[in-house]
Amino acid sequence: METINFATRWAHVLFGIAWIGLLYYFNFIQGSYFKKASAEALADAKKHLAPDALWWFRWAAMFTFLTGLMLLMGVTKLGLINDYTVLGVLLGTLMFLNVWLVIWPNQKIALGLVDGDAPVAAGKALLASRTNTLFSAPMVCFMLAGPHLSGGYGYGWGSMAMWVCVLIIGLLEANAIVGKQGPMTSVRGVIGSSVLLTAVFVAVLKLL
Structure with a gap:
């Protein structure tokens, strides 16, 4: 069992690197390139590069999620669930659902793979x-903090601080579906917002 657990953790990290690496590629590199590319280069990238990258992106997300579920079942049986673990799992699950239920369906329209309003779909996928x-930053923080920092509740309902964080996450996810980019319009803005959100969550968990 110890070998299986280690192999699952190794696979989870490996798939996670691929997933988040591609997420950062799309947000920090490809998006900027698409704005500057010539019409011919843009058309070629949308036809060949982006669909291939999205294939790796969505399946890396799938296998990160599945191996994460396997790990979650293990720590649940051992009673090792705490506030950090719950929040990390929640963020990771929402990110996985965003990939498969929002980003990929709308990217198919934006890239012309299926019919639809491409500009509207592109905006939804980007948000x-x-x-x-x-x-991503708070999710990784919580995943690392889970086994190492205090703040747990075993099989209870969690702390008030955890539920405050859950509320914040829920509001941000609602904005992802029907809201606006706000400070996340620029690369610098989304990086700064991610770091700030991590700091806010840690402060809430430590101070409440």
Whole structure:
């Protein structure tokens, strides 16, 4: 069992690197390139590069999620769930759902793979992608903090601080579906927002 647990953790980290690496590529590199590319280069990238990158992106997300579920079942049986673990799992799950239910369906329209309003779809995909980038720093923080920092509740309902964080996450996810980019319009803005959100969550968990 110890070998299986280690192999699952290794796979989870490996798939996670691929997923978040591609998320950052889309947000920090490809988006900027698309704005500057010539019409011919843009058309070629949308036809060949972006669909291939999105294939790796969504399946890396899928296998990160599945291996994460396997790890969650293990720590649940051992009673090792705490506030950090719950919040990390929540953020990771929302990010996974954003990939498959928002980003990929709308990117198919934006890239012309299926019919639809391409500009509207592109905006929806971008906002969800920006939100996933926003969630990425606190998600990794919580995943690392879970086994190492105090703040747990075993099989209870969690602390008030945890539920405040859950409320904040819920509002941000609602914005990802029907809201606006706000400070996440720029790369610098979304990076700064992600770091700030991490600091806010840690402060809430430590002070409340």
